[in-house]
Amino acid sequence: MRASVEGVEIDTRHWIAGERVTSDRRFASVSPIDEAPIAELSAGGGAEIDRAVSAARDAFRTWRNTSPAERARYLHRIADIVESRVEQLAVVETRDNGSLLRSHRRGVMPRVAMNFRFFADWLLQLDHPDFDVRGHRNHVSYDPSGVAAIITPWNAPLMLGTWRIAPALAAGCTVVYKPPEWAPLTASLLADISAEAGLPAGVFNVVQGLGREAGAALAAHPGIARMSFTGSVPTARSIARAAGENLVPLSFELGGKSPFIVFADCDFELAVNTAIGQFDNAGQVCLAGTRLLVEDRLRDRFVEAFIEKAKKIRQGDPRDETVDIGPQISRPHFERIDGFVQRARAAGMQPVLGGGPNTDLGGLYYQPTLFLDPAAGSEILRDEVFGPVLCLQSFKTESEAVAMANDTEYGLAAVVMTGDKARAERVTAAVDAGLVWNNCFFVRDLRQAFGGNGKSGIGREGGTWSFDFYCNVKNSVFAPNGWRE
Ligand SMILES: NC(=O)C1=CN([C@@H]2O[C@H](COP(=O)(O)OP(=O)(O)OC[C@H]3O[C@@H](n4cnc5c(N)ncnc54)[C@H](O)[C@@H]3O)[C@@H](O)[C@H]2O)C=CC1
Ligand SMILES: O=C(O)/C=C/C=C(\O)C(=O)O
Secondary structure: OEEEEOOEEEEOOEEEOOEEEOOOOEEEEEOOOOOOEEEEEEOOOHHHHHHHHHHHHHHHHHHOOOOHHHHHHHHHHHHHHHHHOHHHHHHHHHHHHOOOHHHHHHHHHHHHHHHHHHHHHHHHOOOOOEEEEOOEEEEEEEEEOOEEEEEOOOOOHHHHHHHHHHHHHHOOOEEEEEOOOOOOHHHHHHHHHHHHOOOOOOOEEEOOOOHHHHHHHHHOOOOOOEEEEEOOHHHHHHHHHHHHHOOOOEEEEOOOOOEEEEOOOOOHHHHHHHHHHHHHHHHOOOOOOOEEEEEOOOHHHHHHHHHHHHOOOOEOOOOOOOOOEOOOOOHHHHHHHHHHHHHHHHOOOOEEEOOOEOOOOOOOOEOOEEEEOOOOOOHHHHOOOOOOEEEEEEEOOHHHHHHHHOOOOOOOEEEEEOOOHHHHHHHHHHOOOOEEEEOOOOOOOOOOOEOOOHHHEEOOEOHHHHHHHHEEEEEEEEOOOOOOO
16 A cells, blocks of 8 residues: 655555555545645554564564663664655645645655764663662662554654653663654654664554554553653543553643733734744644733733734645644534634633634634633633634733643643843742743753643653653662672
8 A cells, every 4th residue: 555645656555574564444634725635544443553563572572672872873874864754744744634734844844864863872871870888789770661652643643652662762761652643644654754764573563443442452551661642631531541550651742721920011023023923833732822811001011012013924735834823624624613713702701802714715724823811710711722713811920921821730831021031930939830931932952851741641751751751760789799700
């Protein structure tokens, strides 16, 4: 089974034990750009997952004993190949998930390579504390744990997949990866890249398929040692139930409804421009500050400038270099976003910007939308829309801003815009979020701890936190005596 997408040939079967494997059942990948089916893929289920976990368990026997230096060399080879194929990966990803081609070329695919390079290098400089305990030598080691199951979403498919796959492989785990069915194609290309890098058979496996079939079978498999999931809260609950049955440790990176707090003493232009950036990727960004909280004496000026700028956002085909935002991922997701907006309207809240499909473009293009002062407790203020829909509320005091920021079940990120450093520090300390950006957004580095509080996730990844998760951390103590000379 093959597909040709934007001139790139893709083998759309599973990748198990270093071989391509077909299933009788198929599913189609549909491009968000024009809703055209662009590829047919094998749809795996319990049998394919069983086969992949078994291959990964076999491969683990040797991969766990492959030296860190050797593992790092494989990861750097993968990074080299990714770098040599940025253009190919970028055009396929854009056709498959509708995110901007220019972002894929200049930011996202280089980050994919960086995911491999960073964890290869971090592995080699991992601190293994060695210290004295009342004359006994104490040593900490990071032992590979086994098969890591990895399930990720479609909004940045290869970047989010490799941000989990790379540390797992570096840690000496073997991997079974279930890519997102709405944008599965670059995972198939990654299988080729892993083979070309010489990764031994079974170390990295890809099972394509639907979440409720292949994904559910993987989460419930008793042969996995770790479950890393990025996606929505309802799916996380079902994965947690399944993995909990086998007492498999979890790392969850879920949704958000992050506050974007603007104080009147901020750099105004910077604040407006950064707020406009929350529409990036058509609002399909887990970290987005979708609740704009603006100090009331700045509110009218801010709203006016924001709307003026937002009206200049160019929406269209994400392959066009001049376009700012593309389509939503799929028809069901588009309808879900519109459902939120229409229910808010029906409840009496009128958007001051956008508020429906972009009728000039048709298809899956949704207008950047802003609601002012949604009713307290309303769905649009409470739930993650995961589309280009923002809410704006105002506050009078710093403590009111913090209370509003924390009035959510999520806790992934927060943005604070202020000219007062002391206030930035106070607010940063008081907001309940895994990541806080002051006068900036998405300043990202793989040494950072990444993850959310509350419904935004469980655990942290990045730097040593990733190794803490994928490894069995072992503490060994050696007595000073009792040894035969
Ligand atoms: N915190 C973070 O780092 C990020 C979080 N997200 C969150 O992801 C969500 C959007 O992604 P979606 O694809 O709609 O989420 P989703 O939860 O529907 O799907 C995510 C993945 O889970 C799989 N899946 C679905 N049902 C499953 C089941 N029953 N068992 C096992 N696997 C299953 C899907 O096939 C897909 O690969 C948003 O809530 C977003 O905030 C997205 C990107 C980053
Ligand atoms: O930088 C990361 O590791 C994760 C970023 C997540 C997004 O960009 C997203 O969900 O859109």
